[in-house]
Amino acid sequence: MDEILLKPIGKVKSSITESKEMPRGGKAAVIEIFEPYTAALLKLEENSHIWVLSWFHKADRDMLVGSPLNRNPEKPEYGAFAMRSPSRPNPVAITLTRLLEIDNNRLYVERIDAIDGTPVIDIKPYFENDIIFSPRTPYFPPRDGEQLQAMFMRQALSHHQELCPELQIGVRMATLASNTFGHLNTPDLFIHVLGPPCLADTIQGLSRARLANPPRFSYHVDEDSLESHWSQGERHLSIMLKPNVNMERIMDLDEEELFVIETWKSQ
Numbered sequence: 001m002d003e004i005l006l007k008p009i010g011k012v013k014s015s016i017t018e019s020k021e022m023p024r025g026g027k028a029a030v031i032e033i034f035e036p037y038t039a040a041l042l043k044l045e046e047n048s049h050i051w052v053l054s055w056f057h058k059a060d061r062d063m064l065v066g067s068p069l070n071r072n073p074e075k076p077e078y079g080a081f082a083m084r085s086p087s088r089p090n091p092v093a094i095t096l097t098r099l100l101e102i103d104n105n106r107l108y109v110e111r112i113d114a115i116d117g118t119p120v121i122d123i124k125p126y127f128e129n130d131i132i133f134s135p136r137t138p139y140f141p142p143r144d145g146e147q148l149q150a151m152f153m154r155q156a157l158s159h160h161q162e163l164c165p166e167l168q169i170g171v172r173m174a175t176l177a178s179n180t181f182g183h184l185n186t187p188d189l190f191i192h193v194l195g196p197p198c199l200a201d202t203i204q205g206l207s208r209a210r211l212a213n214p215p216r217f218s219y220h221v222d223e224d225s226l227e228s229h230w231s232q233g234e235r236h237l238s239i240m241l242k243p244n245v246n247m248e249r250i251m252d253l254d255e256e257e258l259f260v261i262e263t264w265k266s267q
C-alpha cells in the first residue's frame with residue numbers, strides 16, 4: 001500500500017488562525033462535523049473527554065530529527081516519533097480534550113491546539129483504561145519559571161478539578177521543588193505532605209508520586225499546617241506556608257513572602 005486516502009470528517013473553528021499565536025495547551029474551539037458523518041456522534045455526549053485526531057495541513061513534513069519546540073535552550077535533539085512536534089512525515093495531531101457540549105453537528109471543546117480550518121480526521125472517546133498515572137517520560141525543561149508554573153496549573157486543575165487555595169499553594173510548592181530537583185516524576189524523589197487533603201491531592205497529581213509500588217509519597221492530614229518536604233539522595237527541601245498569608249494573593253506573592261524554605265544536605 002503506497003498511499004492512504006483520508007477524508008476529513010470535520011474541521012476546527014477557532015479564533016486562532018496562525019500556529020504561532022496558539023497558546024501553550026491550546027484554546028477553546030468548536031469542531032464542526034460534516035453532514036455525512038453526523039450519525040457517528042450518537043451517544044458521544046456520554047463521555048466527558050475525547051481524543052481528537054486532526055491533520056496539521058500546514059506542518060513541515062520533512063523533519064525527522066529536531067528539538068522539542070521552545071523547550072530547552074540547550075536544544076537536545078529527538079526523533080520526530082519521540083516528540084509531539086507538528087512537524088512529522090504524516091502530520092496527524094492527537095489532542096485529549098474535555099467535551100463541553102454537543103449542539104447538533106458542533107462539538108464545543110475546552111481546548112485544542114489546532115488552528116481555524118484544521119481538518120479533523122477522527123474522534124474517539126477517552127476511556128478510564130487510557131490512564132497511566134506515572135509513566136516514564138523524558139524531561140523537557142520548560143523555557144522559564146512562568147511557563148513551568150502555567151504547565152503545573154493546567155495539570156493541577158485537570159487532576160484536582162477545583163481551583164481552591166490549597167491547589168494554588170501546591171502549584172507554587174511544586175514549581176519551587178522543580179527548580180531544585182528538575183523532573184518531579186522521577187523514581188528517587190520522595191515527598192511528604194502535611195496539611196489538608198486538597199494540598200496532598202494537588203502535589204501527588206503534579207509529582208505522580210504514589211503511596212506504594214514504588215512508595216514515593218506519604219501524607220499526614222493536618223488542617224493547621226501546609227507543608228511539603230522533598231528529598232532526593234542527600235538533598236532535602238522543606239517548604240512551609242508562612243502564617244497569615246493572604247490566601248487571595250497566592251499566585252502573586254514572591255516565594256519568600258509565601259513560604260519558609262529550608263534546604264540542606266544529609267550525610
Ligand SMILES: [Zn+2]
Nearest residue numbers: 162164167198
Ligand atoms: Zn481542593
